[in-house]
């Protein structure tokens with residue numbers, strides 16, 4: 001009978017052979033991506049193409065018959081594309097920091113580890129970095145299923161000429177982290193008050209006698225936990241890896257449907273993919289029936305609206321700017337007609353961008 005060592009050696013030889021093929025294919029793919037980059041440079045086209053990236057992920061996940069997990073297919077190809085894009089053009093992406101926040105995690109999910117991610121202190125600072133061309137793109141939060149809209153982000157579009165190039169949907173999953181990763185070592189739990197509130201039931205059931213302490217951010221809580229073995233932080237998975245913490249328990253939030261939507265902002269509009277969303281911003285005339293009139297062009301053409309939001313105009317009391325999201329690209333015939341109809345009843349109107357719809 002064969003010894004287990006012999007069996008393992010044989011199987012590992014097989015894996016080595018497969019890895020050699022994977023590596024050779026990765027390099028063949030990288031060469032093709034470089035050629036695409038050269039073709040794009042010749043035409044002045046954008047190197048980053050989020051619509052094409054989504055199509056690559058969806059095609060591969062659909063044809064994967066396992067046992068390699070579908071999630072892992074996406075993660076592996078995220079990094080392959082990130083590395084390929086860095087060969088076409090190294091990407092610099094500004095995000096609302098500090099490091100290890102959920103916006104950081106969203107930027108990493110969208111751009112992978114080959115992009116240079118830069119943490120900035122505020123949403124206006126992210127917009128400014130992209131406007132000045134010091135970053136190629138910016139990542140900012142725009143709405144959360146529990147907390148609602150991030151008004152700071154919407155307000156920025158009023159003054160800024162930046163456009164929306166992509167949306168990122170992310171489950172906000174809170175993990176309990178500490179140096180040892182052991183429940184019995186937890187003497188105090190630190191986190192941002194919102195994260196503590198979102199995990200209240202779990203904390204009552206599992207750590208009822210442990211004091212809860214507010215921290216300025218989940219990332220700061222993680223940093224403090226890395227300096228004191230008696231502190232556990234509620235923070236993201238990325239905070240665990242950044243501060244060398246172990247996960248005591250993952251996904252401890254009470255509401256499992258806690259999602260945040262982030263936007264990727266850039267300087268040029270994205271091409272049509274066939275599965276797009278469009279965001280517009282406008283101010284309507286102050287007239288009876290105007291709200292009906294502004295929505296009618298969409299219902300008449302069976303265009304689905306996914307969000308409507310209003311924000312006060314700071315310079316004029318009791319006047320509002322509307323933000324509307326709809327399904328379709330601004331270049332689709334029906335969408336472009338509906339937008340022209342809407343524009344005819346607006347005092348001011350701006351397309352904020354058409355971008356691949358995230359599902």
Ligand SMILES: O=C(O)C(=O)C[C@]1(C(=O)O)C=C[C@@H](O)C=C1
Nearest residue numbers: 033036048049052053081084085
């Ligand atoms: O297809 C392209 O346009 C590419 O540049 C190639 C590629 C890829 O590696 O698949 C790389 C970057 C883009 O954001 C999208 C896709």
